[in-house]
Amino acid sequence: MTAYLLRRVAQAAAVLLAITAVAFGLFYAAPSDPALIACGPKCDTAQVAAVRHSMGLDQPVLTQFADYLRGLVGGRTIADVDGSPIDCAAPCLGYSYTLHQPVLDAIGDRFPVTLSVAAGALVVIVVLGVGAGFVSALRRGTVTDRLLSGFTLVGASVQIYFLGYALQYLLVYTTDILPVPGWTPFADDPAAWAAGLALPWLVLGFVNAAVFARLSRSQMLETMHEGYVRTARGKGLGPLRAHLKYTARGAAAPLVQLLGLEAGALFGGAFITETVFGLGGVGKLAVDAVVQNDLPTVVGTVLLAAFSVVLFVALADLAVAWLDPRVRLA
């Protein structure tokens, strides 16, 4: 298991390094001049040149990339527009001249929102998706199965930016069943926190649960007829217990992997959901950064999202190796 773990970590590190390089490269492929944006429209050519120098933009790209990597590992000092030093502690993701704060701090401020949205949505996804898949596999061919399949098909085809507004109109505006979606810190008022996020959880969960429902249904159906499940049933184990204990474990591997990918994507920021419900999370930060040409923040949020995916996919792989010994021997 240790060798497997080491190999997996090395792979993840290599992927992350490549992603950092590509994201950084995009920063330079970008048409806008970061110095010009940071300085503002009032700057003359000499001032822009000074800002460019203080930001290190007059250095060769490779030197800048090395600086960025060094900052990521050990922190660094960045020059502000007027030349005054800004301390950027490790892991330094750069400094946003638009928000006037280090990118990491900007992300940190908004991360609780993204964390809450993602965690709640994941619960909905697992309960709804795996539950529906499990039930329709056990009731294969019945009306329940067909209803659930139809439901998941709609879920797989409907768009968050339509369903979100439609539900908000029906459940908030016309009927007052739910309060207006919004953000209250959990520590302030847990009830308001949950009420404000209920609709985003529901929408994000429903839309993403469809894939899980379909996968868990087909996985269950495939595993249900494996020899070891039949043996367990033959020994007199009831259907529910046999399926929960044996079928579910055998069917879990691809589901865990999909869940890892999903969790990675969600913790990196739910761009559309946060935009639809006006939640100020990392996803909204990223979208705003793109619109405002705030390149250090764009690169920072891209890195965070990629890191999240790599981390959760690796965790899922480890979980699968633990669930299924055949994997780690391969």
Place this chain on the structure above:
Amino acid sequence: MAEVHSGGPPKAPSRGPFATACRAFRRDRTGMAALVVVALCALLALAAPLLAALYGKNPKEHYGQNRPGLLSAEGLPVLPNGGISGEHWFGIEPGLGRDVLTQLLYGMRTSLLVALASVTVIAVVGIVLGVTVGYLSGLADRAFTFVCNVMLAFPTLLLLLALSPVIQTRFVDPGENEPVWMQFTSLILVFSAFGWVPLAMVLRTAVRGLRERDFVEAARAVGAGRRHIVFRELLPNVWAPVLVHITLAVPGIVTAEAALSFLGVGINEPVPDWGRMISRGSEVFYDDPTYMVFPGVAILVFVLAFNLLGDAVRDALDPRIAA
């Protein structure tokens, strides 16, 4: 070779794999219904100028502003339900007062054009890379896997979002208005840049399985070159996964394109676009919810039909996984 294996059960008249799949597909009622809807959508998009002429409206004219009595002082439709009337069947757009039905029809052209062009590029790149790498293995294979892992870890939507302005401004002089074809090209490029990865990965796996089969071995034994083996022996055997992938990729690109337009980067005014219609609808959805329903339901029906079609194609081509 059937004569050699005599003594088996009497053979049914033999059919090619394509004919078998077609038969299976025709028996699938949901799949046929989905095909009809998809064909109808394509027809509507193709015939949009004709339909608009018959209906007597165009997607660009600001009817609500030019004719009194259609929009209120706040820019909202005067008639209930988004201004639906005998004149404007699906109502008019709040603010600019354009005709919703023609916007929808022309918006479908935008979606389909981007999706079909991207899918074509994706298919070509995915097939060439996937089949070649699957056949080569070794160092090329390891490099390919690494690149795919990197691409898959990227937050695609955010990257699409960040890349579209980059590509656009690279090729357009500042201060100049971006030509429409450039917007389309940059969107198609961005979707293609990421879309080939899953297809190539699937094909790589499929080809690795085929590589060791007897017919490839036989081709190699009679001295066939790499090119012949890849294009003549391996490629004809992987069209099934390619077809499935392409059918399911179209709705994915349509929704991604709509999402980009919803978030503010994508096709600009005045080219009609479903995502931008929803974005505009979201600004006024408490006052005029009807306006958003049309593009929302249009995307839902379109994507649902394509997803069902993709499922049916897969079931027809691979009877093992059919329910």
